[in-house]
Amino acid sequence: MTEPPLPLEGIRIVDFGWVFAAPIGTRTLADMGAEVIKIETRRHLDEMRLSPSNTSRDIEKDPVFHDLNRNKLSVSIDFTQSEGAELVKRLVEVSDVVVENFSPGVLDRRGLGWDVLSGVKPDLVMVALSAAGQTGPLHRIRTYGPSISALSGLDSLVGYPGERVLGSQGFYPDMVGAIHGVVAILAALWHRDQTGEGQYVDLSQWEATVGMLGEAILDYTMNGVVRGTQGNRDPGMSPHGNYPCLGDDAWVAIAVATEAEWNGFTAAIGAPAWTREPWAADRLERVRHADRVDVHVAEWTAERTPDEAAELLQRHGVPAGPSLHVGERYFHPHFLERNFHVDFDHPATGTDIVGGIAWRLDGTPGQLRRPAPLLGQHNGEVLGGLLGLSPDEIADLERREIVF
Amino acid sequence: MTDAMSPPGALAGLVVVELAETPAAAYAGKLLSDLGADVVKVEPPDGDPLRALGPFPGGVPHPERSGMFLYLNAGKRGVTLSTDASAGHELLHGLLEQADILLTDLALDRLDPLGLVAGELTRRHARLIGVAISTFGHEGPCADWHGADIVAAAMGGMNDTVGEPGRAPLVLPGYQSSMQAGAHAAGAALTALFGRRLTSAGQYVDISEADIWASFNQPGRAHIFVHEGRVRRRGGHRTMGVYPYTVLPVRDGYISMIAGRGTQWKAFMELVGDGEQPEWYTSEPRFRDRLEISRLYADEMDELLAPWLESHGKEEIFAAAQERAIPFAPVYTTEEVAEHPHLRDREYFVEIEHPAAGTHRYPGAPYKLSASPAAVRSPAPLLGEHNDEIWCGRLGVDAADLATMRREGVL
Numbered sequence: 001m002t003e004p005p006l007p008l009e010g011i012r013i014v015d016f017g018w019v020f021a022a023p024i025g026t027r028t029l030a031d032m033g034a035e036v037i038k039i040e041t042r043r044h045l046d047e048m049r050l051s052p053s054n055t056s057r058d059i060e061k062d063p064v065f066h067d068l069n070r071n072k073l074s075v076s077i078d079f080t081q082s083e084g085a086e087l088v089k090r091l092v093e094v095s096d097v098v099v100e101n102f103s104p105g106v107l108d109r110r111g112l113g114w115d116v117l118s119g120v121k122p123d124l125v126m127v128a129l130s131a132a133g134q135t136g137p138l139h140r141i142r143t144y145g146p147s148i149s150a151l152s153g154l155d156s157l158v159g160y161p162g163e164r165v166l167g168s169q170g171f172y173p174d175m176v177g178a179i180h181g182v183v184a185i186l187a188a189l190w191h192r193d194q195t196g197e198g199q200y201v202d203l204s205q206w207e208a209t210v211g212m213l214g215e216a217i218l219d220y221t222m223n224g225v226v227r228g229t230q231g232n233r234d235p236g237m238s239p240h241g242n243y244p245c246l247g248d249d250a251w252v253a254i255a256v257a258t259e260a261e262w263n264g265f266t267a268a269i270g271a272p273a274w275t276r277e278p279w280a281a282d283r284l285e286r287v288r289h290a291d292r293v294d295v296h297v298a299e300w301t302a303e304r305t306p307d308e309a310a311e312l313l314q315r316h317g318v319p320a321g322p323s324l325h326v327g328e329r330y331f332h333p334h335f336l337e338r339n340f341h342v343d344f345d346h347p348a349t350g351t352d353i354v355g356g357i358a359w360r361l362d363g364t365p366g367q368l369r370r371p372a373p374l375l376g377q378h379n380g381e382v383l384g385g386l387l388g389l390s391p392d393e394i395a396d397l398e399r400r401e402i403v404f
Numbered sequence: 405m406t407d408a409m410s411p412p413g414a415l416a417g418l419v420v421v422e423l424a425e426t427p428a429a430a431y432a433g434k435l436l437s438d439l440g441a442d443v444v445k446v447e448p449p450d451g452d453p454l455r456a457l458g459p460f461p462g463g464v465p466h467p468e469r470s471g472m473f474l475y476l477n478a479g480k481r482g483v484t485l486s487t488d489a490s491a492g493h494e495l496l497h498g499l500l501e502q503a504d505i506l507l508t509d510l511a512l513d514r515l516d517p518l519g520l521v522a523g524e525l526t527r528r529h530a531r532l533i534g535v536a537i538s539t540f541g542h543e544g545p546c547a548d549w550h551g552a553d554i555v556a557a558a559m560g561g562m563n564d565t566v567g568e569p570g571r572a573p574l575v576l577p578g579y580q581s582s583m584q585a586g587a588h589a590a591g592a593a594l595t596a597l598f599g600r601r602l603t604s605a606g607q608y609v610d611i612s613e614a615d616i617w618a619s620f621n622q623p624g625r626a627h628i629f630v631h632e633g634r635v636r637r638r639g640g641h642r643t644m645g646v647y648p649y650t651v652l653p654v655r656d657g658y659i660s661m662i663a664g665r666g667t668q669w670k671a672f673m674e675l676v677g678d679g680e681q682p683e684w685y686t687s688e689p690r691f692r693d694r695l696e697i698s699r700l701y702a703d704e705m706d707e708l709l710a711p712w713l714e715s716h717g718k719e720e721i722f723a724a725a726q727e728r729a730i731p732f733a734p735v736y737t738t739e740e741v742a743e744h745p746h747l748r749d750r751e752y753f754v755e756i757e758h759p760a761a762g763t764h765r766y767p768g769a770p771y772k773l774s775a776s777p778a779a780v781r782s783p784a785p786l787l788g789e790h791n792d793e794i795w796c797g798r799l800g801v802d803a804a805d806l807a808t809m810r811r812e813g814v815l
Contacts, residue, residue: 007599024620032595047664052645053627063627133772138746141726146649147733150660153741155651157577158566165658165735166641167651168566168576175620177770179587180435184771186594187439191414191776193601199775207752208770210741212583214427218471219459220738221753221765227738230577232554235458240554242563242573249637251573253558261550319539319552321614323573325564326625327635329618334559337544340618353630358619359592360541362522363607364599 006033007364011189012095014039014088015072018046020145020171021205022101022129023068025178029185030071031357031366037095037382038069039088040375041078042404049375060348060374067354069372070344075383076376076404083402085111089120090387096192097185101129104139114200123198125188129181133204145171152209157216159229166229176212177205238286238293239265242323243301245309251323252306254297254313259283264316269300346371379403410779413440418597420505421446422480423520425453426553427579428537428613429509430476431586432593436505437479438769438778444499444794445480448487449813451787452477461761467787468760474784475766478756482785483794484815487518492814498799500529505593509537509582512547522608532606533596535589539581541612551613556581560617565625568640581613588616647697647705651735654713658735659721669694671728676712684708758783791815 011034017023018040030036040046045059048069054062075091078084089112092098098117100107107113114126128134131143132151141147146169149155155167184201192198210217215235219225232241234255242251256265262283266275274280274296279289286293301309306322313320324332330341340356357366383389383403397403418441422433430445430452437443445452454476455467467473486492496518500506508520515521515536522542525534536542539551540559554575557563562581563573592609600606624645625636642650648661648669663669673681685691685708690701697705713721718734725732736744742765747753754768769778795801795815809815 005599005602007595007602009602011598028591051624053624053631055632063631064624067627127771132746133750136746136749141733142729142731143733144662144664144731146643146660146662147731150651150658150733150735151741153736153738154576155658155660155735156737158574160567160571160574164641164653165651166567166574167658167660167735169639169641169643169649169651170565172576172580175584176587178620179584179591180770182591183435183439183587183594184773186591186598187414188773188776190418190594190597191773194417197775199773201771201773203771204750204752205770207747207750207767210747210752211767211770212580213578213738214475214767215457215459215472215578216738217742217767218475218764220742222459222461222471223463224739225459232572232575234554236456242554242558242575244572249570251558251563253552253555253563253575255552255554257552314549317550319550319555321539321546321549321555321559323558323563324561325635325637326561326629329559329561330629332559333545334540334614335618338541338612338615340615355619355626356615358612358615359588359595360543360610361592361596361599361607362610363526363605364596364603 004364006367007361008032008034011035011097013037013097013099014092014095016098016100016102016107018101019048020068021174021177022099022181023048024174025129025181026072026099027068027070028178028182031368032359033366036072037091037378038072038074038373039077039079040074041076042375043078043080058348063352066346066349066352066372070354070368071370072373073378073382074373074376075379078402078404079110079112081402082111083397087383087387087402088112089117091382092117092124093120094386095121096125096189098124098126099129099181099185103142104128104130104134118198118200121198123192123196125185125192125198125201127181127185127188127201127203129177129203129205131204132206134202145174148173148205148209151206153213153216154209157227157230159231161229161231161233163229173205173209176208177203180208233290236283236287238283238290239297240290241294243294243298245301245304245306247305250306252301252309253321253323255319261318264318265313268313268316268318272296342368344368344371348374376403410777410781412776413438413778414773414776415439415441418442418505419503420444420507421499421503423506423508423510426509426582427454427472427476428582428586428589429507430454431583432507432535432537432589433480434476434478435587435590436593438780440776443480444790445477445482445785446496446499447482447484447787449484449815461764474756474758474761474764477784478766478780479782480785481790481794482788483791484788486814489812489814491809493518495795495799495801497528499794500532502798503532504597506532506534507589507593508535511551512538512542522610526606526608530606531600531604533593533600533609534606535593535596535609535611537585537589537611537613539613541615542610553579553581556613557617559614562617565638567638569638573638581617585611585613585616642702644698645695647694647702649698650706652706652709652713654716654718654721656717657737659713659718660733660735662731668730672725672730672732675724675728676709754780756780756783760786788815
């Protein structure tokens with residue numbers, strides 16, 4: 001049998017993505033076989049080469065960078081110089097897609113905006129991921145992922161019911177922006193293949209994150225209801241939550257939606273008297289009395305480990321599972337058997353452990369085929385092989401720090 | 405308003421069949437539909453369980469007025485079908501024979517008898533892309549487990565990172581496991597379609613919500629564990645690392661404060677000190693190192709900042725911070741989001757008129773495609789609204805047979 005092709009083989013992406021949002025998206029595309037050429041330069045280093053997780057402070061040893069940029073090529077072009085920008089244009093001419101997540105206007109100022117690049121490559125697909133989009137009164141705002149959780153309304157919902165806002169404390173909007181970017185790139189490429197027409201895509205991470213909050217947003221637009229902190233409450237399920245278990249800071253997640261699940265739940269916990277109380281009689285009553293339900297559920301879970309509780313409940317048809325912390329996740333049979341964390345050789349660190357590929361395509365699966373690149377590792381391959389520059393020309397560009 | 409006149413979307417011509425009972429496959433279908441694909445939603449005769457999900461206008465449950473159903477299914481056509489009956493089984497496969505993509509989030513034990521599992525589906529429909537979303541995936545020790553949104557987030561390690569130390573971990577609200585996996589399913593479906601271009605063959609895609617969380621959730625935490633053996637768990641209103649990475653109360657709500665760069669923090673301290681860094685800050689050598697502040701003095705620092713924060717409003721702080729390139733942001737309520745002038749200026753929200761639910765505003769597409777814009781082309785289907793059009797028009801069932809099937813409860 002010959003190896004199946006990678007599904008995105010033959011698609012070449014010029015990737016200006018840096019930090020987080022765009023690199024996560026282009027990581028997925030690279031895993032699926034796209035040839036992703038990362039444009040980076042020592043003059044304005046991708047901050048992820050020196051993330052807080054990089055205790056070595058060596059730009060070639062950042063574990064987060066290595067995870068986000070595996071399968072990509074690196075070309076070090078200083079496109080803030082006009083000769084560098086010209087090189088980028090030549091690369092765009094032989095590529096399919098340009099991805100960027102700079103602040104709006106940055107590429108325009110370097111002569112590498114959509115107006116110019118679509119002239120260089122008429123059927124180009126160009127996707128700009130930004131915090132707030134390329135237009136509108138706040139399009140220039142500075143943000144990190146957590147700032148967008150705040151702007152989107154997500155943070156206002158995160159906290160224990162009736163208590164202060166805690167916020168989601170993470171980079172969720174980057175993940176949301178990235179995957180919507182992937183969808184937009186593929187859709188625009190599909191359109192190009194059908195019609196020959198390229199296009200520009202303006203993606204707002206803020207908007208993408210708001211779109212994930214339909215339930216809470218619609219309660220306002222339909223009913224004028226402004227929801228506060230939600231805790232683990234669900235409007236249609238009870239029991240629903242992360243319940244305390246035997247062990248240090250150990251928890252099990254349980255969700256009971258249907259009558260069948262409720263019957264399974266009561267059978268699993270030995271049908272104690274409280275399950276027959278009028279306030280536990282049906283789903284709506286239980287949701288209304290979720291506080292009371294939770295107290296009783298917690299009494300039961302507290303005598304079991306998360307795995308014991310989850311396995312027993314699952315045997316009775318109840319959705320449940322241990323709440324794993326990052327360390328437990330590495331050793332849980334689910335992730336071990338699905339080969340989720342992969343050891344990977346890297347020239348600077350020896351070994352990296354990177355996240356596996358979450359999409360399991362059975363015909364043309366993705367592949368981890370090369371570690372994250374050293375800065376400029378593929379200058380020869382791309383500038384020489386692809387653009388036809390001679391070794392002397394490349395050496396000259398390096399000497400003058402245009403390739404840098 | 406829905407935009408029936410909008411130009412064809414990027415995915416015009418693609419035919420998608422959706423079998424959903426959680427927001428996951430419905431959101432995947434919505435993304436493809438807004439981008440122009442022709443999405444046919446197949447519901448059981450008593451309706452997609454999503455029709456029971458609120459919010460409902462006026463808070464009154466009604467299967468044609470479920471906010472989540474209306475939001476996630478606008479633009480699609482809807483048919484009903486009982487897949488229990490063999491006639492229903494055949495109609496479903498007839499529909500799939502004409503489709504490019506099947507999106508589903510039904511549990512494995514429901515897909516199996518319908519012939520919608522890996523191997524069998526592709527044998528039957530050689531060019532079809534089948535994408536199945538589930539909590540745990542179709543392989544592995546938990547493949548037969550019963551799934552739920554909060555369980556996926558628990559197993560994927562997400563819940564552990566949200567909430568106060570020692571107290572219950574919190575799930576992100578609004579079915580984020582489903583929504584996130586749905587967006588991934590849309591991406592994976594298109595990727596498999598590009599694969600088909602190379603092989604001329606369809607294939608099956610297994611998407612686990614727990615895996616999606618594990619693969620994308622907080623790389624920093626994962627790497628700190630792998631490389632230093634440290635487990636960083638939830639930190640309440642702050643994240644450990646470099647101070648500030650926190651949400652703090654202000655006069656009229658909360659502000660999200662994060663400052664990755666030293667210059668941003670210095671600029672903020674000058675804002676607090678009205679041009680100069682405050683004396684209480686500069687006189688304390690303990691406060692020089694922001695890693696140390698985060699580790700040892702975060703509570704103290706929160707308290708020292710409180711008088712300034714609580715005497716300013718969030719918009720005022722936002723504006724002053726942004727002027728100084730400090731990436732702080734106000735914690736907006738859903739009302740402030742829905743009424744925000746920036747989002748209005750970008751025409752983000754769309755108004756959809758629905759015959760049973762009335763006219764409401766919904767979140768729109770997060771991207772503007774210059775040549776083939778995304779659009780909501782019709783409201784969500786009423787239950788069985790397109791039965792005649794699809795079953796008779798597309799599959800050639802004659803009207804008398806359709807009436808019989810309706811009587812026998814197949815539709």
